[in-house]
Amino acid sequence: MSGAPGTAGERRRRSRGRTGNGTVVLALAAVGAGGWLIAVGARATAPQRPPAAPGLGGPAARTGARDAAPLPPSPPVRVRVPAAGIDAPLTGLGHDARGALREPPADRPGLAGWDRDGVPPGSPGTAVVTGRAAATAGPAAFRGLAALPPGGTVEVRRADGRTALFTVDAVAPHERDAVLDDITHDAAARPELRLLTCGDAERGVVVSAHLTGAG
Numbered sequence: 367m368s369g370a371p372g373t374a375g376e377r378r379r380r381s382r383g384r385t386g387n388g389t390v391v392l393a394l395a396a397v398g399a400g401g402w403l404i405a406v407g408a409r410a411t412a413p414q415r416p417p418a419a420p421g422l423g424g425p426a427a428r429t430g431a432r433d434a435a436p437l438p439p440s441p442p443v444r445v446r447v448p449a450a451g452i453d454a455p456l457t458g459l460g461h462d463a464r465g466a467l468r469e470p471p472a473d474r475p476g477l478a479g480w481d482r483d484g485v486p487p488g489s490p491g492t493a494v495v496t497g498r499a500a501a502t503a504g505p506a507a508f509r510g511l512a513a514l515p516p517g518g519t520v521e522v523r524r525a526d527g528r529t530a531l532f533t534v535d536a537v538a539p540h541e542r543d544a545v546l547d548d549i550t551h552d553a554a555a556r557p558e559l560r561l562l563t564c565g566d567a568e569r570g571v572v573v574s575a576h577l578t579g580a581g
Contacts, residue, residue, distance in 0.1 A: 442525075480495045495561050
């Protein structure tokens with residue numbers, strides 16, 4: 367009869383169709399939710415990339431220690447690092463024919479040197495002081511440098527009677543020539559200091575510090 371409800375069989379078929387469609391929708395939703403959970407879990411458990419190491423040749427990473435006003439140029443005469451047991455006189459060092467910074471005399475291992483063609487410690491830019499970490503002819507000037515912790519103090523006495531005070535930002539292994547090349551091409555604007563070990567080994571220790579006071 368026209369307009370009459372369908373037979374019981376037709377009603378069951380329509381019901382199964384609606385149920386099947388609902389099942390498909392629910393299955394697709396579950397698959398989508400599962401994919402989202404997998405993606406979130408992957409992000410949560412993926413290993414985190416370590417932070418980039420601070421530049422050692424270029425400008426040092428800024429720490430909580432305040433910057434001090436730059437000092438007028440004056441040659442350094444002595445370097446002290448109380449926390450590392452370092453107390454060494456300084457001599458000016460030039461460069462060899464290749465342009466590499468010379469090392470302090472091997473027969474005077476307790477003597478450290480500074481790059482006299484560069485920036486004197488305390489003036490704007492990156493000053494370089496180098497010394498031996500090991501020696502056979504007596505105590506080496508920078509023998510305890512590797513034990514210096516970040517936050518330590520480096521004291522550089524100058525010819526004008528003042529002492530430039532630097533706070534250590536980082537201590538790390540280095541390839542000496544690579545660090546010096548970075549300093550040449552990416553010098554700091556504020557007064558900074560690099561203490562470098564030297565000697566027979568190709569690798570050594572570099573201390574990065576910046577000026578935080580003067581006496």
